[in-house]
Amino acid sequence: MSVTDIPAAERPVWHHRTLLGRLAIYAGWLGLVALFVWCWNIMTERTMWVFVYDAPHAAADLASRAWPPRWSYMDRLWQPLWDTINIATLGTLLGIVLAVPLAFLAASNTTPSRMILRPVALFCIVASRSINSLIWALLLVSILGPGILAGILAIGFRSVGFIGKLLYEAIEETDIAQIEAITATGATKAQILNYGIVPQVLPSFYGISVFRWDINIRESAILGLVGAGGIGAQLQASLNVLAWPQVTLIILVILATVVVSEWVSARVRHAII
Template sequence: MSEITHYKEVWSHRTPRTRLFMWMGWLGLVALFVWCWQLMTKNTIWAFVQDAPRQASDIGSRMWPPRLSYLPELMQPLWDTINIATIGTIGGVIMAVPIAFMAARNTTPSATILRPIALFIIVASRSINALIWALLLVAIIGPGLLAGIIAIALRSIGFVGKLLYEAIEETDVRQVEAIAATGASEAQILNYGIVPQVMPAFWGISVFRWDINIRESTILGLVGAGGIGLKLQSSLNVLAWPQVTVILLLILATVVFSEWVSAKVRHAII
């Protein structure tokens, strides 16, 4: 009588081949990390790195206590910074709205010509940092608030345009079809079927971008685009560390306040 051998199957989350590929993938990532680390630190002077804690402690001791008497001089630059962010955001939103409608599949007048152009504008705007826009504009139109405002606006086009055109594409098709079934024109379909659906997203995106622009506009002065960054740059140049502390604390308070305003407005809208 032959013996019957029973084999007990053992469940495994992954097959041996999958585990092998995963280990090879992790090994490749480790090798890539080591190679990138060597490439980045090739010219690093490690004596400076070892001395960094002492230097940081020395600068920190010079930054305290902050020179609070310097605070009144920062009110006008702070107001300029807020204006740069606000006006730049408004300009960016105004330019981003038609671009978003041209980029959305369900609202673009031409999917073969206008949509690729709109998508290219969105990508180009998002790929260039506001600081780089400011550098270019300062070289073109000179230093001042105008360069900062335009830099913020150009940077905002890509952010607002991308999120808005995605919101347009996610609109409920049934509402649009219901309005179209009444014999409405394309303009009426857009006005009554799509715009009401994207308005909450539009206001939320705009306020969120304004909050981001408050932060970005604080450093545009480092390249001559106006605002409180000019004061920060001048204080750093003369090593006035107590003044730098006051500026940094003021920037922190402004960002916290803008975050609070942004959260309240988004909560009220959405």
């Protein structure tokens, strides 16, 4: 008997999900809505709505006092801007120096010890990625004092996790056929690493390093807010004295620096990858 032989009233109706499945989905959405409402109440129970209602007027007043920028202040920004670029560049180099050996220790196909060294390397990478550069800067400023050195180390320690993670994933994704071909010639482990793995990961390494430098330009611009040097220190000083035209100029300089670094990063990655 075919389906067409069954009366229309008795034919089974196909449903994408069972009744229990549909009820479970509805209950899940209801739970998400309830969770959103609960979180919203927690976030807004201490909100002073009088300030929220006055925010457009306050923003307009601040903008009127911050414009036009104080262009004469630019002479005092060249050195802090140069310090910011140096913090990003030297911090990136420090991150590369620390991240490369960690990446080879963390990669499952290059680590000499999966039971000890690989977990330690993975922990270092995760710990670096878990701590924001501002927190690194706060800790290092309290230890080393304010200055550029704390900013360089903060950028470097933060970069280790980013570079190390992407690099060890690139190492693990290398073509095993090339490695097996070199191994078949009787090559040593060092030769396998040098001729079978490193050439495959070099393009990724260059791209990751340049991309991280671009990110570090942005992050180093605000480290001065916690005393780690750079143009952020001038921003903090201008905010402290409510010199809003100077703040506008500094923000424009930071924006221009980020745009230029993005352009340089894109050009370099296009040239080497």
